[in-house]
Amino acid sequence: MEFSCTAEEFADHVVLTVAGDVDLAAHTRFQNGVDQAWDGTADLVVDCSRITFLDSMGLRVLVHAMQRATANGRGITLRSPSQPVLRVLELAGITELFAVTGAAPDAEPNPAS
Numbered sequence: 001m002e003f004s005c006t007a008e009e010f011a012d013h014v015v016l017t018v019a020g021d022v023d024l025a026a027h028t029r030f031q032n033g034v035d036q037a038w039d040g041t042a043d044l045v046v047d048c049s050r051i052t053f054l055d056s057m058g059l060r061v062l063v064h065a066m067q068r069a070t071a072n073g074r075g076i077t078l079r080s081p082s083q084p085v086l087r088v089l090e091l092a093g094i095t096e097l098f099a100v101t102g103a104a105p106d107a108e109p110n111p112a113s
Contacts, residue, residue: 001019001020001021001050001052002020003018003019003020003021003022003025003026003029003030004017004018004019004020005017005018005019005029005030005033005034006033007033007036007037007038009037009042010042012042012043013042013043013044013045014037014038014042014043014044014045015045015046015047015079016033016034016037016038016044016045016046016047017047017050018030018033018046018047018048018050018051019050019051019052020050020051020052020053021051021052021053022051022053022054022055022057022058022061023053023054023055023057023058024055024057026058027057027058027060027061030058030061031061031064034061034064034065038065040068040069040071040072040074041072041074042074043069043074043075043076043077044065044069044074044075044076044077045076045077045079045101046062046065046076046077046078046079047079047080048078048079048080048081048082048085049079049080049081049082049102050082051081051082051084051085052082052084053084054084054085054088055088056088056092058088059088059089059092062076062078062098063094063097066097066098075099076098076099077098077099077100077101078098078099078100078101079100079101079102080101080102081100
């Protein structure tokens with residue numbers, strides 16, 4: 001799936017919708033999308049529901065955004081992260097660094113919750 005990154009600005013937050021493969025080939029466009037859409041003065045919501053692949057370079061963009069948000073006293077939320085996103089966060093051991101809203105589209109319900 002072709003990479004895309006679109007933004008919507010609201011009064012107190014920016015929603016960045018990311019789709020496709022977020023890899024070495026797309027990470028610069030992802031970083032530019034974050035930089036152009038979000039100046040760090042509002043909360044950032046990254047809709048991850050349509051991300052089909054995430055590698056370490058895409059993860060790097062998310063971590064840098066999280067660091068920027070924290071430095072500005074703002075928050076970053078991953079909305080409906082897909083299984084590839086959840087898997088990379090888990091493998092990197094940083095799942096707890098991000099607020100997450102919504103279930104992954106193809107996630108199994110957790111009977112313990």
